[in-house]
Amino acid sequence: MYEEKSPLKKLKIFAQFGLLPLLVFCSVVLIPFLVGLLLSFTSWNGMASQEISFIGLQNYTSALLDASFWDAMGKTLYYVIFVMVLTNVLAFGLALLVTSGIKCQNFYRAGFFTPNLIGGVILGYIWQFVFSRVFVFVGNTFDISFLQTSWLTEPDKALWALILVGVWQNAGYMMLIYIAGLVGINKSLLEASQIDGSTAMQTLLRIKIPMMIPAFTITLFLTLRKAFMVYDVNLSLTQGGPYKSTELISMHVYNEAFLNQNMGIGQAKAFVLFAIVATIAVAQVVILKRKEEDAL
């Protein structure tokens, strides 16, 4: 390590190594964020030519008083909870399976990961076909009543269709992280537990899971964020329908800003969403970090 003496030299070093990333960060993250924040205090409707006037917190009050906003938020929370739990349970199960030494496990790893390589929009269209044609066909052929009408035409089932597709898409990726966690566990710990005569279940609960808390921190954070921000699958699978019953929060914000032409209110809603997601995500990471320290 070397240390620079004069402030000017420090500045020069910073300019050489730090200025470019800083500029990029400012131009693609910080400035748009601040401009967005600014817009949420204006009456702008998205038109380039329109006069922009400041209206204070009015957008925030109308955003917070909008029942449809909280309605979309409620549905999103429901979606997030199920996607988060199911994705992680499934991913963890798959990870255990493909590290247990079964035949062709590398093939299974690749296979389970594949859905993650398909773009959300295309995936939505594929599943739209599956739900509205394949399932209905199967339901009619074998007389299975809950498959006979398309899931996408009933509000509750349509939301579950979204959840299923979300889980299917993300489980493979989370599985990879869990595999890394499982493989990274110190072999001597596992051997010691075997010598002490612990059952497979005891090993899992007492050794593997506690040693994998860092992996859980990452996967829970990723699934939480992905589920809250889901838009592509929502758009291509249900378009918020039937009758707006599956309009999740990102879509609600987008529609408010661009379809209803209320850029100000849309921005305000986006910031409320940002605050909520940031709070939940930070809380989750802090709690799990503490667990990590306990485990070590």
Next chain:
Amino acid sequence: MKKALSLLIVAVLLLSLVGCSSSSSITSSAVTSTSNSTEEKVDITFLVTKPEIVTQFEEVFSRFTQEYPHINISVIPLSGQTIYEKLTSLYASGNAPTITMVGGPEFTAFKDNFLDVSETDFASKVYDWALEKTTVDGKVLAIPTTAEGIGIMYNKTVIEAATGKEFDPSSIKSRQDFAAILEEISQSDYAPVQITNKDWLLGSHLTSVLYGASSSNYEERQKVLAQSATGEYDLTTSDAFNGWMDTFDLLMKYNMNSSSPLANVYEDDQLLMGSDEVAFWPIGNYVYPNIAEVNPNVDVGLMPYPMTDTSGDFGNEEIVLTYSMFAIDAKQSTEAQQQAAIDFFNWLITSENGQDAYINTLVFIPVFEGFNVQPSNPVAQQIVGYMSQGKTIERMSDYFPAGITTEFGATMQQYLAGKLTRDEVAKQFSDAWVSFSNK
């Protein structure tokens, strides 16, 4: 050396940032002469907002370029966005299309950006009644693209096979007549009605029938909208609303998909109509090219959506007439580009080849005088007939607040699925009016 390099990179980056913000317009010299050969190459862009006929547009552009080799037109597709979203982002990024196709609401929002075409040849051909909507302060800012009708599509082959009698759409003068023929068809093996459950159809096209038939007088209709916006217009006691809902109930009663009315897919609806399996379908003539593709011999037509039980009432013999518009950008295009766009429309509307392309390639229905070529497809001829007899209803959703049509669509989907009563529909409509008008 390293320092110099890093400084250079920083400088380039800063410059590129500055470059983005400055306006990119007015780079090539303005050319105003109209002779073709001496002009330099001009590239213009065209936002095509009808995704189903992008290839037809491209064909028309290549025909145009054969006669005007110095002008190259490239298509900007809508790519799944709404017109409003697309135009907002194109204008905000300084890449406004030279020529835009807009609907009524987008025209109102973007009209300050459009070129005054009052003095051009092609604008003088537009029917006077069609110019009112696009004239602002005496300036014509856009011209109609094509006339489109919304009503109930009928399949003559099916109806005649089901009833054994010849079918004349003008024999249906009221809801009673319509109910009688539906009942007759339901006794046969054919399906009487299909209802498409798309929100643009239910919430925008069909609600245009409702608000358009509320009065034959322009001022009265505007009053209805103004009262709706404040919540004073009571739908439950409105004749237009009840008549409209009565007919909708009738359609629902004979709907072939009534067991799960939200499951049928729009593409399948087109197939069924094209393959002569269903008699009536509330829709617009815009779907005709797709049906003709399924079955070139299809014998379909468009009739009004009946509003009352009494023949002769307003709405029973009128179809909703709607048209989107062509406009030329005035803010971000060079003069040469604007001139090229004007050349294009003069060619399309006034030259023989252009008219041929307009009628036969784009399958458009002219809202222009002096066309030597007339549409050959039967539905288009019907619409020309409705226009010439003045039996048209104004497309009212052009005046609705932004975003409300998807709300109306959601309400009607719920009604279609049997989840709402008529009073609840009225209440949801009224609430939507108030909340969307006050945002």
